[in-house]
Amino acid sequence: MLVLVLNAGSSSLKYQLMNPETTEVKATGLCERIGIDGRLIHEAKGHKIKKDLPMPTHKEAIKIALDFLTTGEDKVIESIDEIKAIGHRVVHGGEFFNQSVIIDEDVIEKIESLIPLAPLHNPAHIIGIKICRELMPNTPNIAVFDTAFHQTMPASSYMYAVPYEDYEDHKVRKYGFHGTSHYYVSNEAKKMLAKEDSKVIVCHLGNGSSMCEVRDGKSIDTSMGLSPLEGLVMGTRSGDLDPAVMNYLMEKKNMSSEEMISYLNKKSGLLGVSGISSDLREIIEAAENGNERAKTAIDMKCSRIKKYICSYAGVLEGVDAICFTAGIGENADIIRKKVCNGLEFLGVELDDEKNKIRDDKSREINKTNSKTKIYVIPTNEEFVIAHDTYELVKA
Numbered sequence: 084m085l086v087l088v089l090n091a092g093s094s095s096l097k098y099q100l101m102n103p104e105t106t107e108v109k110a111t112g113l114c115e116r117i118g119i120d121g122r123l124i125h126e127a128k129g130h131k132i133k134k135d136l137p138m139p140t141h142k143e144a145i146k147i148a149l150d151f152l153t154t155g156e157d158k159v160i161e162s163i164d165e166i167k168a169i170g171h172r173v174v175h176g177g178e179f180f181n182q183s184v185i186i187d188e189d190v191i192e193k194i195e196s197l198i199p200l201a202p203l204h205n206p207a208h209i210i211g212i213k214i215c216r217e218l219m220p221n222t223p224n225i226a227v228f229d230t231a232f233h234q235t236m237p238a239s240s241y242m243y244a245v246p247y248e249d250y251e252d253h254k255v256r257k258y259g260f261h262g263t264s265h266y267y268v269s270n271e272a273k274k275m276l277a278k279e280d281s282k283v284i285v286c287h288l289g290n291g292s293s294m295c296e297v298r299d300g301k302s303i304d305t306s307m308g309l310s311p312l313e314g315l316v317m318g319t320r321s322g323d324l325d326p327a328v329m330n331y332l333m334e335k336k337n338m339s340s341e342e343m344i345s346y347l348n349k350k351s352g353l354l355g356v357s358g359i360s361s362d363l364r365e366i367i368e369a370a371e372n373g374n375e376r377a378k379t380a381i382d383m384k385c386s387r388i389k390k391y392i393c394s395y396a397g398v399l400e401g402v403d404a405i406c407f408t409a410g411i412g413e414n415a416d417i418i419r420k421k422v423c424n425g426l427e428f429l430g431v432e433l434d435d436e437k438n439k440i441r442d443d444k445s446r447e448i449n450k451t452n453s454k455t456k457i458y459v460i461p462t463n464e465e466f467v468i469a470h471d472t473y474e475l476v477k478a
């Protein structure tokens with residue numbers, strides 16, 4: 084069965100055509116600058132095409148993607164009828180969804196009602212869903228939520244210590260994100276550990292970064308909150324800070340609340356501290372050339388990760404495996420080393436040589452006698468979306 088995986092952003096659309104039964108990926112692509120001018124990157128049969136194509140709305144972008152899948156020398160299917168289901172990544176499922184669902188009117192209404200909690204993402208997802216229903220009226224659409232995996236968190240993790248009515252009336256609580264990645268990676272780790280009642284900590288370290296405490300396959304706590312702003316130091320997001328900073332700076336710099344949220348989301352994090360870039364590779368290079376602010380940014384990033392590892396290990400009363408994933412987690416051996424150094428008291432013993440090996444497969448990088456395993460597990464959110472979609476429509 085072929086499943087089209089879609090991730091519709093405000094001005095972009097990522098797609099992947101895959102067979103979830105065999106895990107074979109037929110084609111991948113990215114439509115960028117939707118509503119501006121339009122650019123396509125499409126990869127199939129080992130060929131990568133980059134083309135500027137007009138994409139005034141998401142509708143043209145989806146049509147272009149479908150065209151490239153079904154026509155030309157690198158076509159991978161004869162007709163869109165071969166696409167048996169469409170899996171949509173949806174960032175916010177609130178408290179409505181603790182698993183993936185087949186999309187109907189009620190699901191669309193619920194995703195719409197969550198727009199105040201995900202103002203950048205949910206509107207784009209709805210546009211993507213509605214266009215697919217229009218272009219392929221007989222093909223089922225499935226929603227896979229970033230928040231669903233974290234719905235198992237206990238109240239002690241998801242509640243903020245603010246008056247309870249604001250949880251009841253306004254749904255102010257921690258939701259967590261990157262759920263499909265945390266699910267995939269912790270599940271792989273569970274298989275690698277082959278142990279009942281496993282205690283796993285996942286470090287999803289990309290431009291957006293978050294951590295997850297997983298007990299026996301269930302999310303117990305995670306570092307992102309009501310929005311993806313909470314937690315680790317990220318590419319351009321501040322992560323944790325004293326909320327009083329906001330009011331103080333808004334007064335000092337005469338900023339509105341929107342400007343403040345944009346400042347914390349887009350101008351802070353590694354970019355804000357280093358003043359160089361949000362891209363860790365550039366910051367590492369600058370730090371190696373002696374740039375002090377770049378060194379501080381890296382130290383802050385690693386120290387925050389370490390704090391979360393220790394607090395999660397404390398709540399879990401131990402840890403069987405620490406997993407690294409996403410762009411930084413999978414590739415930056417320097418970061419993994421800085422994070423693991425000093426955690427020997429938790430039974431964490433990194434093997435420096437194994438840590439340096441580059442591979443795109445899941446692997447163990449701890450010393451043989453390390454009590455706690457250290458895994459690098461390449462994440463695969465598209466596979467989770469395709470797999471959930473397949474499970475819901477196969478019957």
Ligand code: AMP
Nearest residue numbers: 289290291362363364409410411414415
């Ligand atoms: P993602 O959002 O998962 O695509 O991850 C993007 C982040 O991964 C960026 O900060 C990149 O600089 C970082 N990254 C990718 N490859 C490497 C590498 N080899 N060394 C250090 N950072 C890397």
